[in-house]
Every structure is written in structure tokens, then in C-alpha cells.
Amino acid sequence: MSQRNENKNKMAVTILTGFLGSGKTTLLQRLILKAKDSGQKVAIIMNEFGSFDVDSKLLGDDVSTQSLLNGCICCSLKDDIEVVLHNLYHKENPDLVLIEATGIAHPVEVVDACQNPTLIDKVEMPSIIGVMDGKRYLERTRYTKQTKHLMEEQMLYSHIVVINKSDALSANEREELEQSLLSFKHPPKLHFTNYSNIDGIEIPVNEVLSIEGKHSHHHGIQSMNYTFSGPIDMQLLIQFLRQLPDSILRIKGFLKFDEEPEQTYLFQYAFGVPQYEPEIMNMPLTIVIIGEELDKAHLRNKLDMLNFS
Ligand SMILES: Nc1nc2c(ncn2[C@@H]2O[C@H](COP(=O)(O)OP(=O)(O)OP(=O)(O)O)[C@@H](O)[C@H]2O)c(=O)[nH]1
Numbered sequence: 001m002s003q004r005n006e007n008k009n010k011m012a013v014t015i016l017t018g019f020l021g022s023g024k025t026t027l028l029q030r031l032i033l034k035a036k037d038s039g040q041k042v043a044i045i046m047n048e049f050g051s052f053d054v055d056s057k058l059l060g061d062d063v064s065t066q067s068l069l070n071g072c073i074c075c076s077l078k079d080d081i082e083v084v085l086h087n088l089y090h091k092e093n094p095d096l097v098l099i100e101a102t103g104i105a106h107p108v109e110v111v112d113a114c115q116n117p118t119l120i121d122k123v124e125m126p127s128i129i130g131v132m133d134g135k136r137y138l139e140r141t142r143y144t145k146q147t148k149h150l151m152e153e154q155m156l157y158s159h160i161v162v163i164n165k166s167d168a169l170s171a172n173e174r175e176e177l178e179q180s181l182l183s184f185k186h187p188p189k190l191h192f193t194n195y196s197n198i199d200g201i202e203i204p205v206n207e208v209l210s211i212e213g214k215h216s217h218h219h220g221i222q223s224m225n226y227t228f229s230g231p232i233d234m235q236l237l238i239q240f241l242r243q244l245p246d247s248i249l250r251i252k253g254f255l256k257f258d259e260e261p262e263q264t265y266l267f268q269y270a271f272g273v274p275q276y277e278p279e280i281m282n283m284p285l286t287i288v289i290i291g292e293e294l295d296k297a298h299l300r301n302k303l304d305m306l307n308f309s
Contacts, residue, residue: 010124011043011089013097015110017154018131019147020103023164027131027196028100032063034198035096043094045084047101064092081113089122099126106150107157108249108290111221117253117286120225128221130158130188131196134169134177155181157221158188166192186292221249222294226303228285231256236306241274243302247294253287254279 014031016024028044035042043064066084081099088094101110107128114126132155140148155161161181166174174192181190191198234257251269255276256262264279267287289299 010122011085011094011097012124013085013099013114013126015107015114015126015128016098016100016131017105017107017110017128017158018103018162019133019136019151019154022103022131022133022136023162023193023196024100024103024131027129027162027164027198028098030196030198031098035098036063040095041092043088043092043097045081045097045099047081047099047105064088064094082116082119085114085119085123097123104150107154108221111157111223112250112252112290115223115288115290117225117284117288120223120286120288125221125223128158128160130155130161131164132161133165134163134173134192135165137163138173138176155188156184161188161190162196162198163190163192164196165194167194221290221292222296223288223290224294224296224299225253225286225288226300226307228255228287228303228307230285230307231258231261232306233258233309236309238274240302240306241269241272244272248289248291250290251287254283254285255287256285 016028016031018024028046032042032044043066045066047067066088085097088097099110099114101107107130111126111128114123132151137151137155140151143151163169163174163177163181169177169192178190181188232255237255237257249270251267253267255265255267257265264281264283264285265276266279268275268277
């Protein structure tokens, strides 16, 4: 049974990440065809600086394409993707949303953009496919420290890694890549491809659709949400945040505090730093926590203490 059937109302989301020119668009086109072949209704969100010609004859009219241009999904377009996902959910209600991020996007930021408190009942925790140009990845020390770090992080957070342009790789290079990727704390599934050709590979599309269910107990990034019943004590929140492990990557949502119980705040937490901004709307007091290997029961317990003290 697909994830969609288990969670009737939620759209599955798959993010394609990987450095510039690695083969993401090529993979996207293949994934669309695979999904359609298996009867899934697909929507695409492209976030590219260039253009993308969907061959509508090939893909049919039932694949909706939303473009987020002239900005990056993980920074200036973060709010836009929330709007696009809401619209898709209400208007088209696809089974699967494929998101191709720009080559310079960090995958955690893209997951973050899709896991807003207002989206948690509409969107599954995204699964991530990393695409790399094998040769270029091996030569990543040639790039700046930041670029090299980004290329590594894109693979580190992927559930599946497509090692593309593999014809150009020697047997030793293949092995080097394999060893490096399999040494990750959460080793991804690896596939060597040319032109992102995933034919004959068992992953897509059903597995892509259900990957979160399969991997959520042991793999990569996860999310959880929690809704407070009313205002909370800010000092206790600060204490809670101080005790959080580094594996908590992001928290965001809406809160109210005892000192000012009528005022809603948009709360964001990243890299150990909390931010509070007054929010004019009266939003549900829900937060989303994104992290690696979340100890959900423990966190829920701590949040209950905040909620009820
Ligand atoms: N030689 C070779 N070229 C490939 C392969 N896969 C993709 N390409 C070509 O590499 C170029 C980049 O591929 P894309 O699929 O556009 O890559 P992308 O990751 O979407 O690129 P950006 O949009 O720049 O981030 C295109 O000209 C592809 O035809 C491959 O396996 N071998």
C-alpha cells in the first residue's frame, strides 16, 4: 500500500537536491514518467534560474508545473513554496509533488520550507534524492570550502543518492564514492546511473512515495509537530531550548507567552538561536521540529511539561 493510501489527505513530497549540472532535471523527467506510469497524479515545483521545457505531449496535461524563479527556495522563496503547496493541495490535490531545488540550495532548508505548521496536515515529511556528478563530487576539494561543504551536505541528508554520469568513473573511483557515501551516519541507498537513467532500478516511484514510512525509524531527517493549548512561560522555553541536542536542526511555529497572552509570536530556532516576531494573525499554537533521529517521545514529554506548567 502506498503512503498516500495510509494518509489519505497528505501529499507525498520528494525533493531533488544536488549540485549544479548534476542531472536533477534529467532525473525529474524520468520520475514524472515513472509516477505517471504507476497511475500517480504528479505536480512539479521547479526552482531554477534557467528554463525548463516540459514536453507536454510526452507528459500530458495532467502534470502541473509551478515555477519559482529568480530566487532560492531555501531563502527568498521560502514563503512562496508554502503558498504553492497550499494551492496544489486545494486545487489539484496530487499524490506526489516533485520539487527540484536549485543546485545551490541546502536540502534541510528545502525540507524546512515544506514543513510549515500550516502544512503539516497536508504534506508528508519530504523524502530526499541526491543527484551527483560522480567525477565532480570526487574533485570537490577544488571548490571553495563552502561549496565543498554544500555538496557534501546535499548527499548527507539524502535518502537515495543517484551517482550520475557514472560512465566517466573508473572502478576505483566508483569504490571511493561508495565507501565515502556508505560511511555516513545514515547511509543512503546508492544508484550509479548515466543520464539519471533509473529504468530497471527498483526505487521509484512507489518506494519514493513510501520512503518516509520505511526510513523514519533509522534514517536521516525527520519532523514532528506539537500544539500548545495556550500561552507558555518564556523562561521555561529558553531552558528547554538550552537542553536541546545538536541533532535538532530547526524549530518553527506559533507561540504565545504568559507575559502577553493575547499576542501570537512567530517563533524560529536555527543553529541554537531563537527568534521571535510578533504575528498579526491569531494562528494555532503549533510548532514543527525538524532534526535527525528525533526522540519524539522524549521531546513530547518535555513539551507537555512546558504546556502544562
Ligand atoms: N555526459 C553526461 N551528461 C549528462 C548526464 N546526465 C545529464 N547530463 C547532461 O548534463 C547537463 C545537466 O543536466 P541537468 O539534468 O540539467 O542537471 P541539473 O542538475 O538539473 O542542473 P542545474 O539545473 O544546473 O542544477 C545536461 O546537458 C544533461 O543532458 C550523464 O550521465 N552523462
